[in-house]
Amino acid sequence: MTSRVPGDWYRWIPDQITAEDYRALPEDFCRTIEVIDGHIVKCESPSRMHNRVGRRLAAALEQARKPEPCLLVETDIDVRISDVPLNLRRPDVTVFRCLPGDRRLYATDAVLVVEIVSPESSFRTDTVEKKAAYAAAGIPVYLIVFLNQAGDEVELIEEHRLSEERYELGCGHTRRLSFDDPISVDISFEALTSL
Structure with a gap:
């Protein structure tokens, strides 16, 4: 995590993220999402x-x-x-x-x-x-x-x-x-x- 992202990083996420914003997100969070036109889409846990x-x-x-x-x-x-x-x-x-x-x-x-x-x-x-x-x-x-x-x-x-x-x-x-x-x-x- 970079210093740009505060401890409560989830409040920092903008409506539309850039590639730079994505790099700043925690890796474990990134494993649970996809990004469509800059918008985060949460992926459901599969069966x-x-x-x-x-x-x-x-x-x-x-x-x-x-x-x-x-x-x-x-x-x-x-x-x-x-x-x-x-x-x-x-x-x-x-x-x-x-x-x-x-x-x-x-x-x-x-x-x-x-x-x-x-x-x-x-x-x-x-x-x-x-x-x-x-x-x-x-x-x-x-x-x-x-x-x-x-x-x-x-x-x-x-x-x-x-x-x-x-x-x-x-x-x-x-x-x-x-x-x-x-x-x-x-x-x-x-x-x-x-x-």
Whole structure:
């Protein structure tokens, strides 16, 4: 925390923040938000199944990646869409080109992002707003994972591929997620959710 931020920092946050303001916020707070056109959006805590699916999908992608080209896989990290106005999202899983040190991750570094839809709360955000933002930012592949209404099984994974600055549905996976680019992966829905 910088000296600019007082102890009761949450009272200091302006209506619209800049990239400099964001850097001054406590790191643990930043892990719970996204920023859209400079406005802070608080992220809800995901369900245990949501976390399990994200963790297992990230592990499958991590295991399948090859050293060339150098790609990394992370969960729940900032992906900077733009600096002015400040726009950043925290995809559930991100595959991105290797970066030196701890350099900031921009959308132009990402080759694949995953969002897991929470039936009660994130349907529109994940299927409309983030889909448009990720496409405009030029991220080549966007996977949307749909849990069933009970939230205990993966029902569908949509694979969207960028074409002329828009996503086109490449495939609707119903029992397994299987594709070759940018990483070759093949995993059953059951493996993503089983105890």
